[in-house]
Amino acid sequence: MRFYELWIGLRYTRAKRRNHFISFITGTAIMGMLIGVAALIAVMAVMNGFDHTLRARILAVTSDVIIQGNGVPVLDWPTAVKRLSALPDVTGVAPYVQAQAMLSHDGLVSGAVIEGIDPSLEGRVNELGKDMKVGRLQSLQNHPWSIILGRALARQLGVTVGDKITLISPQGGVTPLGVTPALRQFTVVGLFSVGIYAYDSGMAYINLGDAQRLYGLNQGVTGLRMQIKDPFAAPAFAAHLQQQLGAAFYIQDWTQTHENFFKALSMEKLVMFVILSLIIAVAAFNIVATLVMVVTDKETDIAILRTIGATPRSIMLIFMVQGGIIGFFGTLLGVLSGVLLALNIPTLVPAIEQLIHVQFISPEVYSISQLPSKLEPWDVIHVAIAALIMSWLATLYPSWRASRVAPAEALRYE
Numbered sequence: 296m297r298f299y300e301l302w303i304g305l306r307y308t309r310a311k312r313r314n315h316f317i318s319f320i321t322g323t324a325i326m327g328m329l330i331g332v333a334a335l336i337a338v339m340a341v342m343n344g345f346d347h348t349l350r351a352r353i354l355a356v357t358s359d360v361i362i363q364g365n366g367v368p369v370l371d372w373p374t375a376v377k378r379l380s381a382l383p384d385v386t387g388v389a390p391y392v393q394a395q396a397m398l399s400h401d402g403l404v405s406g407a408v409i410e411g412i413d414p415s416l417e418g419r420v421n422e423l424g425k426d427m428k429v430g431r432l433q434s435l436q437n438h439p440w441s442i443i444l445g446r447a448l449a450r451q452l453g454v455t456v457g458d459k460i461t462l463i464s465p466q467g468g469v470t471p472l473g474v475t476p477a478l479r480q481f482t483v484v485g486l487f488s489v490g491i492y493a494y495d496s497g498m499a500y501i502n503l504g505d506a507q508r509l510y511g512l513n514q515g516v517t518g519l520r521m522q523i524k525d526p527f528a529a530p531a532f533a534a535h536l537q538q539q540l541g542a543a544f545y546i547q548d549w550t551q552t553h554e555n556f557f558k559a560l561s562m563e564k565l566v567m568f569v570i571l572s573l574i575i576a577v578a579a580f581n582i583v584a585t586l587v588m589v590v591t592d593k594e595t596d597i598a599i600l601r602t603i604g605a606t607p608r609s610i611m612l613i614f615m616v617q618g619g620i621i622g623f624f625g626t627l628l629g630v631l632s633g634v635l636l637a638l639n640i641p642t643l644v645p646a647i648e649q650l651i652h653v654q655f656i657s658p659e660v661y662s663i664s665q666l667p668s669k670l671e672p673w674d675v676i677h678v679a680i681a682a683l684i685m686s687w688l689a690t691l692y693p694s695w696r697a698s699r700v701a702p703a704e705a706l707r708y709e
Contacts, residue, residue: 320585325625327578332629332682333636335571339674340637342564344667349491349560353553355422356489358389358520359529360536361552363545368515375519376416384532387419387522392506394517397463398444398499400452407448407499409462411506411516420520423487423500429456430485435502442481446488447496458483464509479509575682578625579689586618586693607698614694615687622686630679640668 362369362379369375372390379388392411397404414432418424424432428446435441442460444452454460464477481501488495507513523532529548537546550557636643644666 320581320588321621324578324581324585324621325628327581328575328622328625328682328686329629329632331571331574331578332626332678333633334574335568335678336630336633336670336675337636337640337668338567338571339564339678340668340670341640341666342560342567343669343671343674344640346557346560346564347669348667350557352490353556354526354549355426356491356494357549357552358420359523359526359549360521360533361518361547362521362536362540363518363547365543365545368512369518369544370515372516372519379519379521384523384525384528385521386524387416389413389416389420389520390503390516390518391520392503392510392512392517394506394510395465396499398448398452399461399463400454400458403452405448405451405496407444407497409464409506410498410500411503411509412500413503420522423489426487426489428486428488432485432500434484435500438482438484439502440479440481440505441484441502443485443487443500444483445495445498446486447492448499449483449486451496454483456483456485462509477509572681575685579622579685582618582621582686582689583693585621586614586690587696589617590614590693590697610698611694614697615690618690618693619687622683622689626679626682626686629682630675633678634670634675637668637670640666 362375369390376388376390379385390413394409396407396409398407412435414435417432427443430443432443435443442462444454449455452460459480459482462479462481464479487500501509503516507515523529526549530550533546533548533551537544540546
């Protein structure tokens with residue numbers, strides 16, 4: 296690009312136009328680009344915030360790596376705990392028993408996943424003890440046939456600490472009338488809440504020994520849970536451990552046990568990016584309209600430039616500069632506004648909730664007191680690049696049309 300093309304493009308951008316409607320459309324294009332870019336950055340930050348918060352909550356209640364017997368209980372688990380605990384990257388190992396059951400209280404029935412745990416070891420593999428809202432995890436050791444429920448599950452059953460509930464297990468005894476379910480009464484000794492409704496409404500914990508007796512496992516367990524130093528290294532660690540232990544064990548890491556959940560989050564983020572990018576596309580169409588009207592308004596100038604030697608390529612570059620400046624300033628202002636908005640979402644949203652008396656997120660369901668936001672620099676860069684590319688593409692047709700203006704026709708009536 297030669298200097299005069301850039302200079303004329305900048306001059307056309309700064310010049311006070313005779314047609315005020317063109318100025319209005321230019322301002323609209325910049326404002327549309329600003330709103331689209333800012334909205335996209337803010338929404339991506341919120342999506343990242345939810346993803347980060349939910350990952351933290353899932354990691355708080357689940358373990359990094361799970362080892363299960365391949366269709367059979369793990370019998371010599373105390374020895375396995377000692378050997379696995381000696382590995383350099385392992386920070387904790389704990390056994391567990393997992394099974395399905397029905398819980399009943401005063402005619403109310405709800406299904407649940409029952410996990411038998413050792414309270415003295417469980418704190419090494421997750422943060423369940425910190426999520427206790429009523430009671431303590433150690434109460435499972437102190438009271439035989441005791442149970443800890445998720446707060447939402449307790450609400451469904453209408454129970455609280457001290458109440459008795461009946462656990463109905465499908466693994467019952469065989470009688471002349473067929474297989475009958477096993478019934479056992481438990482005392483509620485605690486309530487927990489991890490902030491994920493699927494856990495709070497569908498999980499219950501009992502003592503490991505009670506679970507072994509209830510489900511006829513003798514000294515066996517369903518598997519072992521492990522915590523390692525770096526949770527994000529869990530996939531590689533699990534794959535290496537699987538090679539060492541062989542086909543007798545089935546090993547999963549936390550990204551596999553919640554694979555569908557995280558895939559859904561990634562898909563939502565992608566869909567939101569595509570949908571909100573349409574706002575930027577609309578602003579880009581405004582750039583097209585602006586440049587088309589500027590070309591019509593400047594036909595005489597274009598004709599004069601052509602007669603003194605300007606090439607069609609030079610005319611295209613002049614108007615591409617003008618459109619590019621509109622897109623650049625719209626994108627720049629949008630990035631600044633979006634970053635500022637994303638960083639202040641936790642403050643702005645409560646203020647809006649108080650102003651319009653509407654609660655966007657119920658803490659009883661999500662256990663989140665404020666809308667989460669996590670600004671990722673790469674998201675900002677991707678949004679800015681997408682906006683600049685759309686702005687550049689929007690300049691192509693009007694610039695090409697300007698290059699096709701015939702000087703003789705444009706100057707005929709001047």
